[in-house]
Amino acid sequence: MQGSAAEVFVGLGANLGDLAATLNAALAELAALPQTQLQAVSSAYRSAPVEAGGPDFLNAVARLHTGLSPLELLDALQAIELRHGRERPFVNAPRTLDLDLLSHGGQSLDLPRLRLPHPRLHQRAFVLRPLIELAPELRLPGLQRLDSYLAGVQGQVIECLGPILSDRKGVPC
Template sequence: MEQAYIGLGANLGALRATLEAALRDLDALPQTRVLAVSSAYRSAALDSDGPDYLNAVARIETGLAPMELLDAMQAIELKHGRERPYRYAPRTLDLDLLIHGDASMQRPRLVLPHPRLHERAFVLLPLLELAPTLSLPVLGPLAPRLAGLADQRVEREPLPLNWT
């Protein structure tokens, strides 16, 4: 079993309900359980137009290999109406595999650790909420990187996600 971190986001439809349902779907995957979920964070769409996103990060324990987990996550996205008309299009659900144990890989469909997790406050804030001292090879400690993201609008939501 490996610990993994998954970024969740949505900016179309019933954002909170979709993220909560996606967390239940992740928890129901074979050999997988959700261990913890960050607060929800509202953020402006990056690199695109569209409504604000609701984001969170989940820490899971899984026996699924990275590519198996990615396939399962993409099936969950489809279940919740995810379409991919163009890069950075608004979405009903976006699930990103951020970290999978100590895995380091570069494949066409999956790069681990996620190559931009340290550049996005909407990922880094909830990730560091769950793992405040997280350090990654090449990047080192992640917490100091938040200072460079101060120009990205991210607001913590007052109510936690209810997924259990």
């Protein structure tokens, strides 16, 4: 990698198709991005859809170091989603793959295409639990300690399945 690399967190999710295979393929594609290294992957979590219908999701969070800018990384994430058949027929539709840029170098951004940190990450158990697993001390602009939001997502159905994604050792639940 050239220049300085930012610590980045990406949320992964899928609820259509072979979920584990899709997330593993997406992790391999993240690791292959230019100027990017995959550092760690959380445990996998099964979660019920939030504000949507459809089958349960398989979710995880990946920690990357990248020299890509936030918008360059967003473009790369959306290209990976498209390669896996992602369609957007309506808001919160079931999906073959969802890659959300949660945080990029701890910066705050409010652009038409991208808000950082992700504006709903503290409202979703399927993001909070794996993110806290990977980075329990992470501080993000405009947010309190991440674990302080866990009580607010208690009613969301989520189950930790353990380190089933990728060949890297995940942190057990």
